[in-house]
Amino acid sequence: MYELRKKRALQAAAVALLIALTAGCAQTDGGGLKSGSGNTDVATGGAHFKTADEETAKLGSTAKPGVFPREVKHSEGTTEIKTKPKRVVVLDTGELDDVLALGITPVGIPSTEGANSIPGYLADKVKKATSIGTIQQPNLEAIAALKPDLILGSKLRADKLYPQLAQIAPTVFSIRPGFPWKENLRLVAAATGDEDKAVSLLNDYQAEADKLRADIPGNPTISLLRFMPQKTRLYGNASLIGVILKDVGLARPKIQDIDELATEISSENLAQADGDWIFYTSYGTPEATGETAALAGPIWPTLTAVKDKHVQRVDDDVWYLGLGPIGAGKILKDLRSYLVTK
Numbered sequence: 001m002y003e004l005r006k007k008r009a010l011q012a013a014a015v016a017l018l019i020a021l022t023a024g025c026a027q028t029d030g031g032g033l034k035s036g037s038g039n040t041d042v043a044t045g046g047a048h049f050k051t052a053d054e055e056t057a058k059l060g061s062t063a064k065p066g067v068f069p070r071e072v073k074h075s076e077g078t079t080e081i082k083t084k085p086k087r088v089v090v091l092d093t094g095e096l097d098d099v100l101a102l103g104i105t106p107v108g109i110p111s112t113e114g115a116n117s118i119p120g121y122l123a124d125k126v127k128k129a130t131s132i133g134t135i136q137q138p139n140l141e142a143i144a145a146l147k148p149d150l151i152l153g154s155k156l157r158a159d160k161l162y163p164q165l166a167q168i169a170p171t172v173f174s175i176r177p178g179f180p181w182k183e184n185l186r187l188v189a190a191a192t193g194d195e196d197k198a199v200s201l202l203n204d205y206q207a208e209a210d211k212l213r214a215d216i217p218g219n220p221t222i223s224l225l226r227f228m229p230q231k232t233r234l235y236g237n238a239s240l241i242g243v244i245l246k247d248v249g250l251a252r253p254k255i256q257d258i259d260e261l262a263t264e265i266s267s268e269n270l271a272q273a274d275g276d277w278i279f280y281t282s283y284g285t286p287e288a289t290g291e292t293a294a295l296a297g298p299i300w301p302t303l304t305a306v307k308d309k310h311v312q313r314v315d316d317d318v319w320y321l322g323l324g325p326i327g328a329g330k331i332l333k334d335l336r337s338y339l340v341t342k
Contacts, residue, residue: 039159056183091153094177097324119317223275227289
């Protein structure tokens with residue numbers, strides 16, 4: 001008994017030391033990474049950005065669905081998970097969407113810097129969850145206090161925090177959130193033993209995407225415009241919504257038909273956001289992101305989509321922070337409500 005208490009005391013001391021060593025390194029860069037903690041190689045423009053989906057597809061477990069113990073291969077190595085996790089902590093909104101879709105309510109969740117601290121479409125499902133800091137600055141002490149049996153995150157957000165997190169609980173990291181959302185769901189399911197549920201969710205999603213395409217008249221080009229503090233983005237194919245539009249079979253304006261997350265434009269070049277339809281949103285308040293000024297400016301009324309009344313403000317929480325199957329399903333419903341003739 002003495003040796004067991006001694007071992008636990010040493011483990012607790014090690015975690016405390018690791019937490020102390022990482023305290024204070026929380027400056028956030030403009031790309032949403034936490035300076036000193038994220039991995040720029042898998043960020044937009046990084047050397048390994050474009051292959052994140054195919055590389056994530058190689059990860060997972062060889063165990064049969066629901067069988068434990070199991071080993072899970074992920075972006076940081078291999079982690080053993082001895083029993084089905086019951087106390088899960090997630091570090092980003094993609095992992096939050098994934099576990100909720102699989103029927104798991106996490107004990108710890110992060111907050112965002114968007115208009116809502118928790119994506120609105122998921123907020124009611126996690127009322128009893130404890131905050132573990134922000135996506136950009138997870139609080140290791142708060143995570144450890146929850147005594148999780150699984151931590152889910154990504155190399156993009158918290159690469160350099162992985163050793164500390166792995167000291168707290170078995171930790172499984174994807175490469176990055178966003179366009180590999182389907183591969184990420186399957187990796188999360190490999191960690192929780194819910195592989196069959198993940199396959200069913202993805203099959204249902206694609207069936208709905210196929211039905212939607214059959215019901216949309218013509219082939220309208222879809223422009224994705226997002227206002228953000230100090231930048232304005234047109235989203236490309238390598239994004240959650242870009243993947244969804246591709247799965248549905250919808251065309252994109254040439255400037256957005258790129259294998260990148262997004263391209264940035266200035267307010268003077270707002271005309272580049274035109275398309276048969278424009279779906280726009282803000283990450284933050286419209287006044288802070290420049291949305292209010294842009295829509296009141298001289299260029300906006302001249303856009304074809306605006307003149308044709310084919311423009312729609314959408315929910316940023318769903319379209320850009322969802323990053324999982326629940327969000328994807330809601331986007332399909334949104335697209336149907338706007339694009340299918342009543």
